[in-house]
Amino acid sequence: MVYKIILGIGLTITIIAGLSFPMVEIPRFWYEMPIVPGLEDKARIIFFHVPTAWVSVIAFISSLYFGIKYLRNSEYTNDIKSVTAASLGFLFCILATITGAIWAKFSWGTYWNWDPRQTSIFILLLIYGAYFALRSSIENEEKKATLSAVYSIIAGLTVPFFIFIMPRIVASLHPDPIINPQAKIHMNPTMLIIFLLSLIGFTGIYIWMFTLKVKFSILNYSKKMKEQE
């Protein structure tokens, strides 16, 4: 309970700070952020867009993790966790795609230009889409759980290839705040703290939604079990 209140207040403050703290040439006060050349106020998207993309990746990995666990012990709760992670991941993935596209419209002039980052997130969307299409076309619950776990593992196997191939195919214009040490966006401490808080906040929301939905699904499942008897 306490954790949820802290999360709610913290994230609200982070969002307000991210949107309202002024961006100036040379930051002098604690609440001032530096101007990012070429991006200006558009740089603020980093506080919302990056966390959603981050969560969708976390969700993909945890779905994969619970899928593997399911294959090992065929415990239905693992399948519930796996599919819950995937559905939340899908949601955040759509959010990341949309926020990214809007930002791209204002920075690059088009919503979509097959930038490597856009391509990667598009592939993640495709994988999620395929995963749910597969699930809905199998009736047997166990088979559904097993096959979707197998599919997400195979999909996971291809991820390293994208990381290797993408830069070789097209050069990216995408700002590279965390992965690249020579970041195009130079964050001052204020910006960094807001960014990290937002990252933590979004992850917290994901965990909250995840546990809630898992609890709900398990209750639903045991209700069905009782009806059977």
Place this chain on the structure above:
Amino acid sequence: MRKYIIPIFAIFQKDFKSELRTRYALNALAMFVVTTISIILFAIANETPSYEILAGILWIIIFFSAMSGMARTFVSEEEKNTVMTLHTITTPVTVYFGKFLFNLILLIVINSFSIILYMLLMPNFEIKSPDIFIVTLALGTFGLASTSTIIAAIIAKSNTKGTLYPVLSFPILLPLLLVVIKATKLALEGEIFSKALPDFQVMLAYFVVITAGSYLLFDYIWKD
């Protein structure tokens, strides 16, 4: 070694003989390639397509012909209810590699056909570096056969087999397709062999990784 090779080859032989008798896949696939190439020819009319587009179209044809033919091996076992029979006479690994072998041969046949047709009919399609082209084609075919076999095993258990197949395969095949298209373009441009080497490494690694994964996961798919 013989212990594994003979049963794998027996599974392959069974599918091959069955294919020769019924001609379920081959005739339809050949017609599929002919129709697709003629549609493309109508669409480009008298234009001279760039190398990039030529390479892309070639692999689109190969991808979709694979998607319409490769699922057959598993789906037919499922339809004829012979999956259980196979369970009682051999191991899952044998089935997987037998089916992989069959898909590989089928893909080699159909790809050779597509490429001969493509070379004869497409304007501006001249392979200036045959070495790059042949290696790309070989490694691409292996990777494609590997992925399409494991995904076919998955969709054979589902209710919407045909539609689901390309949907599930595409995201998995995308890294391979991107690389083979790029390497095909290099072959058309007449680049030297070493320029395509990194791409070949990716293709080889892709094949090895997907095949190893399939080998480990096939048990779960195969068992009901």
Place this chain on the structure above:
Amino acid sequence: MLRVEAINIKKNFGNRKIFSNINFTLDSKNVLGITGKNGSGKSTLVKIIAGIISATNGEVKYFIDQKHIEQPEIYKYYGFVSPYLQLYEEFSAFENLELISKIRNIMIDENRILSLLERFGLLDRKDDYVREYSSGMKQRLKYAAALYHKPDLLILDEPRSNLDSDGIRIVYDIIQEHKEKGSIIIATNDLEDIQLCNNIIDLNRIPK
């Protein structure tokens, strides 16, 4: 000597419980009967024993002279006959047996194939495609396929389905012969079949 042990087998389909607490030990020269009403899970249990589907809990172990056989290898030790098992319709009876022998990695023994086909009265139709066979003939061919590799264990699900009186007599002869050296599992509700068994699992009497 083959020994089959089932330890605490339990099977659920989704949230439907089929059975649980199935325990048995089957040694050579014994016949185990599995009975139960339609839908009680006879075929499911038989499939679990054959390793075709996996149990929700528990396991079935095969031992040859006390040596444990790994799960993927158990198919070598049994012959399985059931109405839902299909052979390849686009091949002839002879080709089917030849094929099974190759897939099993056993030397093709033409004389054995021919004598099995003769025993089941299929010799004069050996080169006809299986799709042209009647359901009774298909069932006979399944017996030939299950016996070809001389298994220690025979698993028969509904042994008399689709067979005429002549066919049933052949099957009974086979069962009597096999009992002398190997073991048999029969899933059936037929009283005459049950009389062959010296141990019976009634799925309706086992608490879920």
